[in-house]
Amino acid sequence: MKLLVTGGAGFIGANFVRRTLATRPEAEVTVLDALTYAGSLGTLADIADQVVFVKGDVADEAVVDELVRQSEAVVHFAAETHNDNALVNPGAFVRSNIVGSFVLLEAVRRHGVRLHQVSTDEVYGDLALGEDRRFLEGDAFNPSSPYSASKAGGDLLLRAWVRSFGVEATVSHCTNNFGPWQHVEKFIPRQITNLLVGGSVKVYGDGKHVRDWIHVDDHNDAVWAILDKGEPGRTYHIGAGNEQGNLAVAQLLCELTGADPDRIELVLDRPGHDRRYALDASRLTAELGWSPRKTDFRAALGETVDWYRAHQDWWGAEKSGVEAQYARREHGARG
Numbered sequence: 420m421k422l423l424v425t426g427g428a429g430f431i432g433a434n435f436v437r438r439t440l441a442t443r444p445e446a447e448v449t450v451l452d453a454l455t456y457a458g459s460l461g462t463l464a465d466i467a468d469q470v471v472f473v474k475g476d477v478a479d480e481a482v483v484d485e486l487v488r489q490s491e492a493v494v495h496f497a498a499e500t501h502n503d504n505a506l507v508n509p510g511a512f513v514r515s516n517i518v519g520s521f522v523l524l525e526a527v528r529r530h531g532v533r534l535h536q537v538s539t540d541e542v543y544g545d546l547a548l549g550e551d552r553r554f555l556e557g558d559a560f561n562p563s564s565p566y567s568a569s570k571a572g573g574d575l576l577l578r579a580w581v582r583s584f585g586v587e588a589t590v591s592h593c594t595n596n597f598g599p600w601q602h603v604e605k606f607i608p609r610q611i612t613n614l615l616v617g618g619s620v621k622v623y624g625d626g627k628h629v630r631d632w633i634h635v636d637d638h639n640d641a642v643w644a645i646l647d648k649g650e651p652g653r654t655y656h657i658g659a660g661n662e663q664g665n666l667a668v669a670q671l672l673c674e675l676t677g678a679d680p681d682r683i684e685l686v687l688d689r690p691g692h693d694r695r696y697a698l699d700a701s702r703l704t705a706e707l708g709w710s711p712r713k714t715d716f717r718a719a720l721g722e723t724v725d726w727y728r729a730h731q732d733w734w735g736a737e738k739s740g741v742e743a744q745y746a747r748r749e750h751g752a753r754g
Contacts, residue, residue, distance in 0.1 A: 538592045657698070
């Protein structure tokens with residue numbers, strides 16, 4: 420298969436490329452990535468000779484059209500994803516997540532190419548803490564942030580292009596990912612790297628916000644299950660049923676790194692911060708036979724800690740800048 424992966428130098432996309440090369444050596448992979456701050460050629464450095472890399476914007480019609488024309492399938496990871504950044508510069512999210520999705524949909528429509536779009540559980544908004552339910556594929560979108568609203572916009576475009584134009588496309592909504600190669604602005608790698616450099620763990624608000632954590636390899640195996648056996652036009656939820664409070668994750672990270680839990684610091688919450696995300700992934704399991712493999716959260720998180728400890732050369736240069744940005748936001752919020 421000639422496969423185009425947008426955003427393939429970012430966290431989930433790069434892990435998808437690696438997983439694909441390891442499990443499907445016959446695949447010919449082209450990566451399109453704009454190499455913004457969250458994308459790095461370092462994520463692909465040791466496999467660079469096994470992929471074709473194109474630096475470009477997913478919203479660039481000419482670049483996207485030519486790459487799609489040469490492909491048999493597209494997996495669309497490219498997105499602006501960081502909620503804090505979306506509160507500062509929402510326009511970048513609209514361009515990448517809505518305009519970029521539109522450009523891709525038009526290209527696959529012209530060339531008759533299969534598309535899978537990777538989305539987020541955040542499009543549904545949040546659930547109450549302690550509520551005994553998870554979001555289903557048919558639930559209405561109710562986004563809370565510029566990021567989640569932009570992702571919902573791209574997903575709604577896909578639904579319309581499937582129905583109006585017969586585009587062969589699927590979309591998946593996934594819960595929070597963790598694993599190697601994740602940018603240090605994100606919750607788990609930020610706290611790991613804070614601990615490794617002797618800093619404190621920063622947890623928003625009361626620390627009771629709940630996320631369903633899934634290892635990135637399990638997510639990407641699910642994407643391949645959808646590519647292989649998914650029904651065009653369908654939406655699939657990907658989740659591991661591993662709900663954890665943010666404060667509990669921070670405490671576990673302290674334990675795994677040998678740090679004193681007194682290094683956990685509760686900081687001012689961000690605006691519109693959703694309380695709980697949880698997805699019902701039973702359709703994916705029942706129809707496509709997928710289930711997560713890395714279900715021991717402690718063990719998988721320990722492997723992730725070990726990876727960041729061994730790869731400070733990859734994340735070290737970014738760390739001080741990320742923390743400076745967080746400090747400016749917190750100072751601005753306090754006035």
